[in-house]
Amino acid sequence: MPLIPQIVAQTFVKQVEFHAEIGSTNDRALDLAAAEVSTETPLLIWALQQTAGRGRGANRWWASEGALTFSVMLETSELGLPQERWPQVSLTTGLAVCAALQELLPQAEIGLKWPNDVFLHGRKICGILVEIPPRQSGKLVVGIGINVNNSLTLAPAELWPTATALCDASNRTWDLAVVLIQVLQQLERHLIQLSANDPELPQRWHELCFLRGRLIHHTVGDRVTIGTCRGVDQQGALLLQTEAGLSRVLGGVITKWE
Amino acid sequence: MAEGKSAGVPLDLERLRELIALMEQHDISEVDLQNGEQRCRLRRGPQNVQVMAAPQGYAPQPQMYAPPQAPAITPGGASAPAAPAAPVNDGSIVIKSPTVGTFYASPSPDDPPFLKIGTTVKPDTVVCLIEAMKVYNQITADVSGTVTEILVNNADAVEFGQPLFRVKP
Numbered sequence: 001m002p003l004i005p006q007i008v009a010q011t012f013v014k015q016v017e018f019h020a021e022i023g024s025t026n027d028r029a030l031d032l033a034a035a036e037v038s039t040e041t042p043l044l045i046w047a048l049q050q051t052a053g054r055g056r057g058a059n060r061w062w063a064s065e066g067a068l069t070f071s072v073m074l075e076t077s078e079l080g081l082p083q084e085r086w087p088q089v090s091l092t093t094g095l096a097v098c099a100a101l102q103e104l105l106p107q108a109e110i111g112l113k114w115p116n117d118v119f120l121h122g123r124k125i126c127g128i129l130v131e132i133p134p135r136q137s138g139k140l141v142v143g144i145g146i147n148v149n150n151s152l153t154l155a156p157a158e159l160w161p162t163a164t165a166l167c168d169a170s171n172r173t174w175d176l177a178v179v180l181i182q183v184l185q186q187l188e189r190h191l192i193q194l195s196a197n198d199p200e201l202p203q204r205w206h207e208l209c210f211l212r213g214r215l216i217h218h219t220v221g222d223r224v225t226i227g228t229c230r231g232v233d234q235q236g237a238l239l240l241q242t243e244a245g246l247s248r249v250l251g252g253v254i255t256k257w258e
Numbered sequence: 259m260a261e262g263k264s265a266g267v268p269l270d271l272e273r274l275r276e277l278i279a280l281m282e283q284h285d286i287s288e289v290d291l292q293n294g295e296q297r298c299r300l301r302r303g304p305q306n307v308q309v310m311a312a313p314q315g316y317a318p319q320p321q322m323y324a325p326p327q328a329p330a331i332t333p334g335g336a337s338a339p340a341a342p343a344a345p346v347n348d349g350s351i352v353i354k355s356p357t358v359g360t361f362y363a364s365p366s367p368d369d370p371p372f373l374k375i376g377t378t379v380k381p382d383t384v385v386c387l388i389e390a391m392k393v394y395n396q397i398t399a400d401v402s403g404t405v406t407e408i409l410v411n412n413a414d415a416v417e418f419g420q421p422l423f424r425v426k427p
Binding site: 130 | 357359360367382384393394
């Protein structure tokens with residue numbers, strides 16, 4: 001079966017847009033939402049190469065050829081998710097990627113770094129960027145970048161200690177479509193769990209929390225708080241133990257961990 | 259708001275009581291002061307007086323959060339929640355937060371704020387960003403009018419339903 005019909009047949013995706021090269025799959029999805037183009041959701045935008053892939057803010061996503069980079073546009077009304085729960089899609093997507101990688105590499109040590117990264121053997125393998133198109137369209141854009149066949153041996157040297165790729169962890173190359181379909185199937189399963197308030201999700205994001213037990217620096221604006229991570233709570237907030245007690249962290253970034 | 263350094267007086271409970279009394283006497287809403295490694299920030303509002311103490315044994319710039327009557331779990335990171343909006347019977351409308359997270363007054367740190375006092379808003383005007391788990395929600399006014407009061411500070415943690423702005427229709 002040709003690839004695109006295969007994706008539609010085997011996953012919850014209803015429409016696929018494929019690009020050999022694009023600036024950013026998230027930007028493309030946001031543009032479609034802004035133009036109020038009629039699309040069937042979930043819509044998959046998949047690019048073999050991103051020239052301007054983004055992390056949050058000014059962070060750029062390093063993605064040479066061989067990375068799996070795609071965005072999924074979701075309709076929140078179909079998911080039954082009220083606005084205050086949309087941030088949980090970050091952690092839920094992270095769990096879906098963890099589950100997919102675990103299927104592909106059963107022996108791998110996989111962690112979910114709050115709120116939107118996946119780590120393999122202590123190094124980043126996947127970044128997730130959930131964005132909300134303006135004008136309250138009710139849509140969510142979930143961007144996922146996974147280092148698959150883009151061996152880190154070809155990456156800038158400063159990334160070597162902190163990042164990894166599926167091919168580096170397994171000493172083989174992977175069919176990107178196989179990885180993509182695996183992730184999409186897990187994403188659907190996990191989003192259904194999120195909609196149903198399945199208690200397994202909070203349990204899993206706490207269990208897989210990569211930062212749990214580590215000394216971390218949490219930054220919001222110009223404020224830095226140092227404490228020990230105690231995992232992730234039912235709502236998805238990071239639990240931070242300081243001398244002042246246990247606090248819940250929903251916003252900001254983890255700027256350092258040990 | 260006042261900032262300053264006290265002349266070597268430890269920030270003990272008695273000192274804090276004096277400061278709070280002075281704030282009430284002179285109708286000061288916020289005091290932020292530093293004494294060696296200790297830092298203290300007091301805000302006056304209907305319910306909130308927050309104390310922040312510098313951590314012991316760490317570099318001076320990080321702050322930790324130590325409310326005097328800390329609940330077992332405190333909300334939203336290092337930020338002191340802003341005072342809830344006092345009821346005002348002037349026909350003004352309050353724009354409330356539809357979600358929890360961190361309040362950002364501008365699109366990025368280098369940009370001007372979405373709103374200032376006196377800005378005219380329409381229902382689809384973006385008034386702020388609220389971020390949780392790196393998901394940035396653009397919050398719209400959903401009302402028309404002129405901004406008369408901004409009730410939260412940039413990078414504050416906000417709760418669901420917390421008043422953010424006061425608008426005069």
